Amino acid sequence: MSDLTKLTLAGARDALRKGETTSVELTETHLKAIEGAGALNAFVHHTPEIALEQAKAADARIAAGDAPDMCGLPIGIKDLFCTKGVPSQAASAILEGFKPEYESTVSQNLFDAGAVMLGKLNMDEFAMGSSNETSVYGNVVNPWRRSGDEADLTPGGSSGGSASAVAADLCLAATGTDTGGSIRQPAAFTGITGIKPTYGRCSRWGTIAFASSLDQAGPMTKDVRDAAIMLEAMCSFDAKDSTSANLPVPNFEAMLTGDIKGKTIGIPKEYRMDGMPDEIEQLWADGTAMMKEAGAKVVDISLPHTKYALPAYYVIAPAEASSNLARYDGVRYGHRAKLDAGDGITEMYEKTRAEGFGPEVQRRVMIGTYVLSAGFYDAYYNRARRVRALIKKDFDDVFATGVDAILTPATPSAAFGLGEMKDADPVQMYLNDVFTVTVNLAGLPGIAVPAGVDANGLPLALQLIGKPWEEGDLLNTAYALEQSAGFVAKPSKWW
Amino acid sequence: MSIDEQTAARVAKLARIKVEPEALPALAQEFTNILGFIEQLNEVDVEGIEPMTSVTPQRLYRRSDVVTDGDQQEKILKNAPDAREGFFAVPKVVE
Numbered sequence: 358m359s360d361l362t363k364l365t366l367a368g369a370r371d372a373l374r375k376g377e378t379t380s381v382e383l384t385e386t387h388l389k390a391i392e393g394a395g396a397l398n399a400f401v402h403h404t405p406e407i408a409l410e411q412a413k414a415a416d417a418r419i420a421a422g423d424a425p426d427m428c429g430l431p432i433g434i435k436d437l438f439c440t441k442g443v444p445s446q447a448a449s450a451i452l453e454g455f456k457p458e459y460e461s462t463v464s465q466n467l468f469d470a471g472a473v474m475l476g477k478l479n480m481d482e483f484a485m486g487s488s489n490e491t492s493v494y495g496n497v498v499n500p501w502r503r504s505g506d507e508a509d510l511t512p513g514g515s516s517g518g519s520a521s522a523v524a525a526d527l528c529l530a531a532t533g534t535d536t537g538g539s540i541r542q543p544a545a546f547t548g549i550t551g552i553k554p555t556y557g558r559c560s561r562w563g564t565i566a567f568a569s570s571l572d573q574a575g576p577m578t579k580d581v582r583d584a585a586i587m588l589e590a591m592c593s594f595d596a597k598d599s600t601s602a603n604l605p606v607p608n609f610e611a612m613l614t615g616d617i618k619g620k621t622i623g624i625p626k627e628y629r630m631d632g633m634p635d636e637i638e639q640l641w642a643d644g645t646a647m648m649k650e651a652g653a654k655v656v657d658i659s660l661p662h663t664k665y666a667l668p669a670y671y672v673i674a675p676a677e678a679s680s681n682l683a684r685y686d687g688v689r690y691g692h693r694a695k696l697d698a699g700d701g702i703t704e705m706y707e708k709t710r711a712e713g714f715g716p717e718v719q720r721r722v723m724i725g726t727y728v729l730s731a732g733f734y735d736a737y738y739n740r741a742r743r744v745r746a747l748i749k750k751d752f753d754d755v756f757a758t759g760v761d762a763i764l765t766p767a768t769p770s771a772a773f774g775l776g777e778m779k780d781a782d783p784v785q786m787y788l789n790d791v792f793t794v795t796v797n798l799a800g801l802p803g804i805a806v807p808a809g810v811d812a813n814g815l816p817l818a819l820q821l822i823g824k825p826w827e828e829g830d831l832l833n834t835a836y837a838l839e840q841s842a843g844f845v846a847k848p849s850k851w852w
Numbered sequence: 853m854s855i856d857e858q859t860a861a862r863v864a865k866l867a868r869i870k871v872e873p874e875a876l877p878a879l880a881q882e883f884t885n886i887l888g889f890i891e892q893l894n895e896v897d898v899e900g901i902e903p904m905t906s907v908t909p910q911r912l913y914r915r916s917d918v919v920t921d922g923d924q925q926e927k928i929l930k931n932a933p934d935a936r937e938g939f940f941a942v943p944k945v946v947e
Contacts, residue, residue: 555908600912710868710870
């Protein structure tokens, strides 16, 4: 077959079933592509032995005629997922050398379905960041460049390694996680598809925790069909995660008809931000027109508390992070600082955490500590949780009027240059998540679909937000949008 | 609200992160900026609204109260920076 790295998950699955290629051949081709893509810094732990072993097992399973959809398909796993015996350090120095003795539920589900792990993917440290510049492994580089310009661009974050690897055809798909937009924003910056399912669809067990009430895993893929295939394999009810949903997981791919006649799509007026680039405004208007042409009814809606989502997020997420990251104490795993004579256990904690956490993680842990401290708990943390209830109510009210999905831009801009935000206030960086973070606060499913390019030739995406547990319907609406938008651009290979 | 150096130092202590004294002014300024951003929340009328504890109305799943695993001492200690005689080893805690 011609270039196997250009295949989608669906295309590779069909080729495997027809005997046109083997999982071993697919895997070897991708391992070679990864070897030649060091400049992107997407894969940070390579697992070729595991990959080839899994590929051989998958080929045997396919030959036996009883192979699930993901069987034999080579993918990358974000470093946030604990993978047994393989370094899993959330791109942090504090987990240096950590090799889990267990497998995360999501990666186990994928392996049970026959997926092949090529390696672990770079990310922002503890998933805290929007540009993949906070990683202990160094920056990830976006395979896309502005036309006529060789400046390195960010792939977005925190799932920047996943986004870069899928966009550059280093793996057929990758796992991501999304706490405030960490699947959808990097997907948008790299011209790929990324879905965050409803909170509770994917088990959080074995995924290194950032903010437990917001964290959800999801797939990052080349198109919507692949997102449907991989999401189904990742989801499950899991007794090891008390917030896991005990609901049947539908066959999402079977729900992709592309027919959205009679569906109602809401356009929220609060997402029209001051200073939004014309190109984003135009993309959104084009997307709205596409939905109409496809037969959907388009209505203007209001989500009045949108403006307060980011500030609420920057109380709740750091608060949960400060609690979750208390476990990194230099005792049970990872890094422990070298101690001076006379240092006691407090010095050990303080030095270990100062050395092990990068500046953004330290900042968020301390902000979280502050908003939870005596005297501020009500003023900050409880107030933010009350605002969160209002943000969720905004969505509940809109869905109660018969809206099936909400269409918004995915990001306020195209990918920006690495280092460009270096001197900016941290709050400026946080604004990247302005369109995505509401979805995490409300626990809803959201998907980023590439829909156009800007004047520099960089990809731009739209976001669709769905009703709880209706990922199938959401994916079908995204499928219709994908077909209308007809986005086919790929980055030209320079690495 | 403006965060002073003393507050920044107290927060660093509570978070068990060593911050050198010369880094405190910049840290205090960052906290001030971020908290200034967060203070927009004071504009919202939250009267009578319960703080959200869960985005889904479902009850947390409870498994049966039985022993499901254990006897994994070796695995648990495997990643420890310092483990001795079946225990995690730490600097002296009690004088």
